[in-house]
Structure formats: C-alpha cells, structure tokens
Amino acid sequence: xxxxxxxxxxxxxxxxxxxxxxxxxxxxxxxxxxxxVYSLDAYWAVLGDPRFQAxxxxxxxxxxxxxxxxxxxxxxxxxxxxxxxxxxxxVIEFITMLPLxxxxxxxxxxxxxxxxxxxxxxxxxxxxxxxxxxxxxxTTLALPYMYRAVDTGLRTIDVATLTEAAESLGxxxxxxxxxxxxxxxxxxxxxxxFLTFAIVIGEFTMAALLNRPAFGPYLQLVGAxxxxxxxxxxxxxxxxTWICMGLIQLVTRLQKHTMRV
Amino acid sequence: MAFLELSGVRKDxxxxxxxxxxxxxxxxxxxxxxxxxxxxGKTTTLRMVAGFxxxxxxxxxxxxxxxxxxKPNQRNIGMVFQSYALFPNMTVAQNVAFGLKVAGKPxxxxxxxxxxxxxxxxxxxxxxxxxxxxxxxQQQRVALARALAVQPQVLLLDEPLSALDAKIRVSLRxxxxxxxxxxxxxxxxxxxxxxxxxxxxxxxxxMHEGRVDQIGTxxxxxxxxxxxxxxxxxxxxxxxxxxxxxxxAGTVRVGARDVAVASPLGARxxxxxxxxxxxxxxxxxAPRPGQDVAIEARIVEVAFLxxxxxxxxxxxxxxITLDTFNxxxxxxxxxxxxxxxxxxxxxxxxxxx
Amino acid sequence: MTTAITPAEAxxxxxxxxxxxxxxxxxxxxxxxxxxxxxxxVPTLQIVIGAFRDQDGAFTFANVLHLFQPSILSAYWISIxxxxxxxxxxxxxxxxxxxxxxxGNLPRWMRGPVMTFSGVASNFAGVPLAFAFxxxxxxxxxxxxxxxxxxxxxxxxxxxxxxxxxxLTLTYLFFQIxxxxxxxxxxxxxxxxxxxxxxxxxxxxxPQYWRMVALPILWPTLLGTFALLFANAxxxxxxAFALTGSSLSIVPILLFAQIxxxxxxxxxxxxxxxxxMIVLTGIANGIYIVTRSRAxxxxx
Ligand SMILES: Nc1ncnc2c1ncn2[C@@H]1O[C@H](COP(=O)(O)OP(=O)(O)O)[C@@H](O)[C@H]1O
Ligand SMILES: [Mg+2]
Numbered sequence: 001x002x003x004x005x006x007x008x009x010x011x012x013x014x015x016x017x018x019x020x021x022x023x024x025x026x027x028x029x030x031x032x033x034x035x036x037v038y039s040l041d042a043y044w045a046v047l048g049d050p051r052f053q054a055x056x057x058x059x060x061x062x063x064x065x066x067x068x069x070x071x072x073x074x075x076x077x078x079x080x081x082x083x084x085x086x087x088x089x090x091v092i093e094f095i096t097m098l099p100l101x102x103x104x105x106x107x108x109x110x111x112x113x114x115x116x117x118x119x120x121x122x123x124x125x126x127x128x129x130x131x132x133x134x135x136x137x138x139t140t141l142a143l144p145y146m147y148r149a150v151d152t153g154l155r156t157i158d159v160a161t162l163t164e165a166a167e168s169l170g171x172x173x174x175x176x177x178x179x180x181x182x183x184x185x186x187x188x189x190x191x192x193x194f195l196t197f198a199i200v201i202g203e204f205t206m207a208a209l210l211n212r213p214a215f216g217p218y219l220q221l222v223g224a225x226x227x228x229x230x231x232x233x234x235x236x237x238x239x240x241t242w243i244c245m246g247l248i249q250l251v252t253r254l255q256k257h258t259m260r261v
Numbered sequence: 262m263a264f265l266e267l268s269g270v271r272k273d274x275x276x277x278x279x280x281x282x283x284x285x286x287x288x289x290x291x292x293x294x295x296x297x298x299x300x301x302g303k304t305t306t307l308r309m310v311a312g313f314x315x316x317x318x319x320x321x322x323x324x325x326x327x328x329x330x331x332k333p334n335q336r337n338i339g340m341v342f343q344s345y346a347l348f349p350n351m352t353v354a355q356n357v358a359f360g361l362k363v364a365g366k367p368x369x370x371x372x373x374x375x376x377x378x379x380x381x382x383x384x385x386x387x388x389x390x391x392x393x394x395x396x397x398x399q400q401q402r403v404a405l406a407r408a409l410a411v412q413p414q415v416l417l418l419d420e421p422l423s424a425l426d427a428k429i430r431v432s433l434r435x436x437x438x439x440x441x442x443x444x445x446x447x448x449x450x451x452x453x454x455x456x457x458x459x460x461x462x463x464x465x466x467x468m469h470e471g472r473v474d475q476i477g478t479x480x481x482x483x484x485x486x487x488x489x490x491x492x493x494x495x496x497x498x499x500x501x502x503x504x505x506x507x508x509x510a511g512t513v514r515v516g517a518r519d520v521a522v523a524s525p526l527g528a529r530x531x532x533x534x535x536x537x538x539x540x541x542x543x544x545x546x547a548p549r550p551g552q553d554v555a556i557e558a559r560i561v562e563v564a565f566l567x568x569x570x571x572x573x574x575x576x577x578x579x580x581i582t583l584d585t586f587n588x589x590x591x592x593x594x595x596x597x598x599x600x601x602x603x604x605x606x607x608x609x610x611x612x613x614x
Numbered sequence: 615m616t617t618a619i620t621p622a623e624a625x626x627x628x629x630x631x632x633x634x635x636x637x638x639x640x641x642x643x644x645x646x647x648x649x650x651x652x653x654x655x656v657p658t659l660q661i662v663i664g665a666f667r668d669q670d671g672a673f674t675f676a677n678v679l680h681l682f683q684p685s686i687l688s689a690y691w692i693s694i695x696x697x698x699x700x701x702x703x704x705x706x707x708x709x710x711x712x713x714x715x716x717x718g719n720l721p722r723w724m725r726g727p728v729m730t731f732s733g734v735a736s737n738f739a740g741v742p743l744a745f746a747f748x749x750x751x752x753x754x755x756x757x758x759x760x761x762x763x764x765x766x767x768x769x770x771x772x773x774x775x776x777x778x779x780x781x782l783t784l785t786y787l788f789f790q791i792x793x794x795x796x797x798x799x800x801x802x803x804x805x806x807x808x809x810x811x812x813x814x815x816x817x818x819x820x821p822q823y824w825r826m827v828a829l830p831i832l833w834p835t836l837l838g839t840f841a842l843l844f845a846n847a848x849x850x851x852x853x854a855f856a857l858t859g860s861s862l863s864i865v866p867i868l869l870f871a872q873i874x875x876x877x878x879x880x881x882x883x884x885x886x887x888x889x890x891m892i893v894l895t896g897i898a899n900g901i902y903i904v905t906r907s908r909a910x911x912x913x914x
Contacts, residue, residue, distance in 0.1 A: 008718025025750030103849030110657025346808035360816035
C-alpha cells in the first residue's frame with residue numbers, strides 16, 4: 001500500500017514542477033519590468049494600451065457573436081436530428097468532428113480563396129464582411145465542442161416526450177425550442193459557450209490571416225516587440241481560460257444540485 | 262487435520278469489525294457454502310482465503326501450511342467472480358490458457374489442457390470467441406474453466422450466478438456441482454440464495470453480521486436451525502412465541518392451550534418466554550402415523566402454488582402456515598373451515614436466539 | 615489548434631417516429647448543412663482540388679511533386695518529429711499522471727483539481743503559452759537563470775534552445791499532457807478491479823498483469839490518443855509562430871507565410887502544402903476514431 005502511493009506522489013510532484021514552473025516563471029517575469037523590485041508596471045502598461053483595449057473588446061464581441069451563431073445553429077439542429085432524423089446522426093456527428101481533422105489554417109486558406117474580392121461572394125472585400133466570415137470561421141472551430149455539449153445535454157432529457165407534451169398544450173415550434181428545449185439544455189449550452197469563449201478570445205491564425213484587429217494578433221505583435229508585457233498578457237490570458245473552465249464547473253455543479261431536488 | 266482450516270479469523274476495516282472469530286475446517290474435496298444476507302462478511306472471508314485481504318487476527322492453513330503471509334499469486338487458488346471478470350482482450354481459449362501461460366507451461370501442454378477444460382464446460386466450439394460475444398452463462402462457464410485450468414488446491418466462487426437469470430442459474434449450478442464432484446476439488450461457494458446453498462453444498466456455513474451462526478449439512482441447517490436467525494433465513498418457517506408451562510413435562514403455553522414440545526427446554530424455568538419454530542411441511546390436515554399433537558384451528562388464508570397448497574390457520578394466539586400437496590381428487594380447504602392440525606411434538610424446534 | 619476532450623457516447627437514439635411529415639423532416643437540417651458546406655467543406659475541397667490544378671486550371675500532379683524538394687521535405691520532417699515527440703512524451707507523462715490519480719492511492723480530493731487543471735491547460739495553447747515558456751525557459755527565463763545560478767547548469771550551453779525542436783516539444787507538452795490525462799483517466803478507471811484480481815490469483819505478477827491484461831485493454835485508447843495528440847501538434851500554428859517567428863521552418867509556419875505571400879512564389883504549392891497537412895491529420899484522426907470504437911466494444 002505504501003509503496004503503491006510513493007510512485008504516484010513522485011509523478012505528481014514532477015507534474016506540479018512542469019506545470020507550475022512556467023506559470024511561476026511567467027508571473028515572476030511579468031513583475032520584473034521595474035529594475036530590482038517587483039512591480040505591476042507591465043500590467044498597467046498593457047491595460048493602459050489603447051490597442052489592448054480595442055483588440056480585447058473586438059475579440060470579446062467576436063466571441064459573443066460566435067456563441068450566438070453557434071447556439072442558433074447547433075441547438076435546433078441537434079434537437080431536430082434527435083427528434084426526427086436519428087438516422088442522420090452519424091453524418092452530422094462526422095461533420096461536426098471535421099474541424100478537429102482539418103487544421104484551422106487550411107480552413108481559413110480556403111476562405112481566402114473562396115470569398116476574396118473577385119469571387120462570387122466577396123466577403124473579404126469589406127470590414128463587416130470579413131468580420132462575418134471570421135465569426136463563421138470561429139463557429140466551425142467551436143463546432144465540435146458545442147455540438148458535443150448540446151447533444152450530450154439533449155440525451156439526458158426525453159426530447160420526444162417533452163416535445164409532445166408541449167405540442168399537446170398548443171405550443172408552436174419556436175415556443176418549444178425557446179421555452180422547453182433550451183432551458184433543459186441550458187447547462188450544456190453554457191458549457192459549450194464558455195469553452196467557445198476560451199478558444200476564440202486569443203485565437204491567432206484565422207484573425208491574423210484575415211487581417212482583423214483581434215486580440216490574438218495583438219498578443220503576437222506585443223510578443224515580437226516587447227519584453228515584459230507579453231508575460232503580463234500570458235497571465236491575463238491564463239486567468240481568462242481558468243475563469244471559463246471554472247464557470248463550466250460551476251454551472252455543471254449548479255445543475256447537479258437543482259436536479260437532485 | 263482438515264485440508265483448509267480457518268481458526269480465529271477476524272477482520273476489522275478501520276473501526277468496524279466485519280468478520281469475527283471465524284472457525285472452519287474444510288475437508289479435501291468438500292463443497293462448502295457461505296450463506297448469509299448481503300453485507301454479512303462472506304466476500305471478506307473469501308477474500309482473506311484468496312489473499313486479497315489480510316486477516317486482522319487468526320490463521321488460515323491450506324494443506325497444513327499457513328498462507329496468511331503469502332501473496333494471492335503464491336497460493337494456488339482458483340477464483341470465480343460475480344462479474345465473470347474475463348479478460349476482454351483475449352479469446353475464450355486465451356482466457357483459459359492465461360494461468361498456464363503465466364506459469365510458463367510449454368505450448369503443447371497448454372493447448373491440450375485448454376481443449377480439455379473447454380470440453381468439461383461443454384463449449385469447445387467457442388474457443389475463438391471474445392467475451393463480449395458470449396452470453397452471461399457462457400462467460401461464467403469460461404471463467405470457471407479458467408480458474409480450474411491451473412489445477413488449484415482450492416476453488417473459491419463469489420456469488421457466481423447472481424448476475425444470471427433464473428433458468429440458467431438452476432442449470433449452471435447443477436453443472437458447477439457436477440464438475441466439482443468429478444474433479445474432487447475443495448470448494449467454497451459464497452451465496453445469499455438459500456436454495457442454491459441447500460441444493461449444492463456438502464456443508465453450509467450460515468453467517469450473520471460477521472459471525473458464524475451455524476455450520477452443518479443442508480439437512481441439519483434446514484431441520485435443526487441453531488439460532489432464530491438461521492431458522493428465519495433458511496426456508497419458510499412458523500415462528501411462535503410461547504411461555505414455558507412445565508419444563509419437565511416439556512409443555513409450552515401458546516395462546517390458551519398447552520402444546521407438547523419434545524426438544525429439551527434446557528435450564529429454562531416455567532413462565533419464561535420462548536420462541537418455537539416449525540416447518541410448514543411438518544404440519545398436516547389429516548393425521549399421519551407418529552404424530553402426537555393435534556391442534557384445533559380455523560383456516561384464514563389459502564394460496565394455490567401448483568403442486569403445493571399453502572394454508573394459514575389460526576390456532577388462537579398464533580397463526581401456523583402449513584403446506585399440503587395438491588390432489589386433483591379432493592378440493593382444497595376453504596377459508597373459515599374448522600380443521601385439526603396434526604404434527605409431531607419432535608417437530609418443534611426451540612430457538613436459542 | 616486546441617482540442618478539448620470529446621468523451622465518446624453510445625447514444626440511445628430517440629425513438630424514430632413515423633409520421634406523414636417525415637418526408638419533409640430533412641428541411642430542419644438545411645441551415646446546418648448549408649453552413650457546413652459553405653464554411654467547412656467547400657473551402658477545404660477548394661484547397662484539395664487546387665492542389666491538383668495548375669495556373670490555368672488543368673489537372674496536374676506537379677504541385678504535389680513539388681513538395682518533394684529539400685526545403686519542404688525538411689519542414690515536414692521537423693513538423694513530424696515535433697508532433698511525434700510531443701505526442702509520445704505527452705502520452706507517457708499523461709498516462710502516469712492519470713494512473714497516479716486513478717489507481718495510485720492519492721488522497722481522493724486531489725482528483726478534482728487535477729482534472730480541472732487539465733481542462734484549463736489543454737485549452738491554454740496559442741500565443742500566451744509561447745510567452746509563458748519564453749519567460750520560463752528563454753535565455754533570461756526563470757528556470758534557465760535558476761539552473762545557472764543555483765546549480766551551475768547552463769542549459770543553453772548544453773544545446774537547448776526554446777526556439778528549436780526541443781523547446782517547441784517542451785512547450786507543446788503543456789497542452790498535450792493534460793489532453794492525454796483527460797482522455798485516459800476514464801479509461802484507466804474502466805479497468806475493473808476483478809481483472810487485476812483474476813490475473814493475480816491465476817499466478818500473474820503485477821508486471822505480467824500490466825503487460826498481458828491492462829496495457830492490451832488500454833492499447834486502442836493509447837494509440838488513438840497518440841494519433842489525436844499528433845494531429846493536435848501538427849496543426850498548431852499560433853504557439854510555434856509566437857515562439858519562433860519564422861525562424862523555425864515547420865509546415866504550419868511555412869503555410870502561414872505562403873498564405874501571406876511572403877515566401878513561395880507558386881500559390882498552388884500552398885494548396886499542396888495544405889493538402890499534406892490534411893492528409894496527415896486525417897490519417898491520425900482516422901486512427902483515433904477507429905481505435906476508439908474498438909476500445910469501447912471491449913470495455914462494454
Ligand atoms: N474495503 C472495505 N472497507 C471498509 N468496509 C468494507 C470493505 N469491504 C467490505 N466492507 C464492509 O464489510 C461488510 C461485509 O462486506 P462483504 O464481505 O462484502 O459482505 P457480503 O459479501 O456478505 O455481502 C460490509 O458492511 C461492507 O460494507
Ligand atoms: Mg459479497
């Protein structure tokens with residue numbers, strides 16, 4: 001018994017070293033901007049940078065747009081497939097997994113060729129069009145996670161019975177979605193949403209190649225030109241990821257508590 | 262000296278005593294069942310024999326050798342689990358061969374032995390199937406073959422039939438017993454099903470809250486239960502509370518009448534409370550030779566069970582359940598009938614509780 | 615690219631209800647299909663087809679054959695090496711962490727934090743991860759300096775460089791290991807106690823149990839996860855770009871530069887580069903899906 005736990009403690013300590021040191025190193029580095037003393041100068045420099053504010057805001061808006069588009073696309077589809085087209089499920093699932101197979105850089109390469117100014121749908125011709133394209137690109141990136149989360153959520157409720165019950169009370173299609181299905185898969189949708197947020201907020205490849213002023217390219221730019229600010233930005237980004245995952249845990253726990261009633 | 266001996270075996274988990282003062286001698290080739298309700302410590306005792314748990318106190322000897330210090334893989338024991346526990350990555354034949362392969366036996370010997378074992382369990386045609394392709398009953402038979410392939414000194418089975426449906430349970434228990442007899446292997450069989458224990462065992466160990474309540478043949482356990490727990494756990498039973506009327510004459514007052522009890526009342530005195538037990542099949546509605554007790558009663562319930570009719574009769578102060586055989590010639594008794602119950606005073610069992 | 619855990623589900627499909635409207639039910643997935651076609655499938659096909667076309671749109675193998683020039687081959691080679699190394703080390707390290715958490719007799723409360731952290735770290739890729747490792751293992755990074763000042767070990771003198779193969783591999787492990795932990799912990803949990811006990815009582819030692827029973831049972835999961843980690847590393851652009859700029863010539867960076875119009879003259883060679891990426895990650899993910907379903911069949 002003793003011997004069996006010794007190796008696991010060794011493994012755990014090594015893991016803590018590997019994962020802890022970069023975090024420690026980053027925090028340490030981010031506070032060394034002022035010579036000789038620890039300070040938060042790098043953070044103030046970053047937070048005070050108007051480009052930080054602009055790009056961060058841009059990426060937050062993009063993340064929210066992505067979540068809205070993703071939910072509108074995924075929830076009705078997953079619901080409909082479960083209710084009416086169970087035989088299509090493998091096909092739909094396969095499609096939703098494709099973004100894991102096709103690297104983002106390839107997808108965006110395709111966009112640039114397909115939707116450039118001389119094409120039939122010149123989305124990249126205007127800022128607004130490119131923003132829309134970027135949102136849709138992000139939606140594809142988030143698709144595997146969003147679909148999985150929602151589909152798993154739908155599995156735990158009896159879609160057919162709930163729908164019939166609502167329809168027998170005279171509810172229409174929109175009402176069924178909004179009042180019956182969505183509340184029941186809310187936790188799944190929120191989980192997918194937070195994960196989407198974490199992925200989109202610092203995304204680099206698509207934003208950079210579509211030339212949008214997003215947070216990811218800004219990070220890269222700062223990294224190439226500054227010493228201490230990147231470390232501060234890494235700490236901030238890590239905190240955002242952590243908050244997103246924490247929120248997922250939180251909503252999942254809340255659901256367990258309310259389900260037990 | 263017995264082949265497998267447990268003496269003074271005890272097991273504590275933290276502060277909870279799960280098995281207390283367990284003593285048992287098992288002869289070579291004997292089939293012993295551990296019978297008791299779930300949580301009474303059967304599995305724990307079995308796992309101590311296997312070596313997965315270490316006794317807090319006591320000795321376990323196999324063939325005269327103390328095995329408490331030995332690891333499970335040094336004890337030469339075969340074990341069958343409730344959940345089959347077949348290795349899912351191996352075929353039936355590979356599962357059966359596992360123990361032999363680990364022991365470094367030559368290829369030819371392994372193949373011959375596997376074929377022989379699959380013949381014994383009557384599944385030679387399934388040698389190349391994977392466990393997930395087998396039914397539960399087939400899986401458990403393969404698990405038995407796997408355990409027996411290494412020719413263990415002792416075979417342990419922990420509720421091997423609990424996960425199967427009723428029909429297969431009955432046929433498989435007969436098969437297990439036949440194989441056990443043919444191989445003459447010393448066996449401990451854990452179950453909470455009294456029918457299983459009664460039908461299969463040479464002897465039964467009835468366990469209750471970590472204690473051994475009684476060790477005996479199925480006949481002894483059923484007919485002369487040592488404690489009220491054994492009496493109530495094994496079979497259907499009439500339990501009647503009475504007051505000792507005359508210890509020397511052997512009479513007990515039940516309700517308003519005295520009944521004769523042949524069992525010794527021991528050192529009890531008149532006026533003491535006593536629990537009596539009576540098997541339903543000991544009571545008849547028509548007198549039989551040798552029966553010396555007759556009790557007036559009124560029928561309150563009749564249940565037709567097929568070959569047997571179960572009747573409940575009120576004797577004033579107590580209800581007695583009895584079984585009579587169905588006979589197409591005579592209609593069953595009706596509720597409200599006044600009848601006379603016949604039994605022998607030696608059928609009463611005085612419970613020690 | 616980051617990949618969150620995708621626990622497999624053998625879904626109990628909702629009972630198919632036959633109704634008169636069933637022939638129009640497919641209309642419900644038209645928006646999704648349109649989206650998938652326009653923004654996922656057609657763009658990808660565009661690249662794939664482009665890889666087999668010349669400037670005038672005629673069919674050709676020339677682009678694909680052009681991949682076999684030394685500079686591109688070496689980019690593929692280093693990409694593959696980094697992906698294999700980080701996937702392999704990620705699998706091994708992640709396996710041990712998962713085993714420690716699952717069957718290593720650690721205090722029970724530690725499991726939750728380990729899994730939560732894995733969720734966070736497996737999604738913490740991209741530019742910030744590069745910054746963190748620069749701040750730690752760069753020339754002035756915390757670990758570099760500590761090792762030099764306290765232990766007299768100069769890792770840069772020993773050939774380590776955060777901007778190289780070893781540095782990139784070390785960095786990728788930060789999201790590879792947690793991903794492995796997330797996938798393989800449930801698989802190790804799935805090893806039944808009775809399997810170990812059955813093996814041991816049949817005379818097997820602990821190493822024999824692992825070699826003959828546990829690892830073969832886990833093998834499809836391990837192989838599949840390796841493939842997934844490979845694809846995960848192979849498609850990662852942001853971390854590599856932020857870490858090395860364009861100083862390290864790996865395939866995603868080459869493609870990135872090509873799309874920006876910096877490096878290669880021939881745009882169709884870019885298609886071929888992308889095709890190579892799709893083929894490699896496609897094969898890896900195909901292995902993952904196939905082995906995954908096999909593992910599920912067993913565990914049932
Ligand atoms: N590893 C353990 N730690 C603590 N208590 C245990 C452990 N194993 C069994 N017990 C307890 O010991 C008692 C007997 O268990 P067990 O031998 O499995 O009973 P049975 O097999 O007769 O159903 C139960 O109350 C059970 O909760
Ligand atoms: Mg048990």
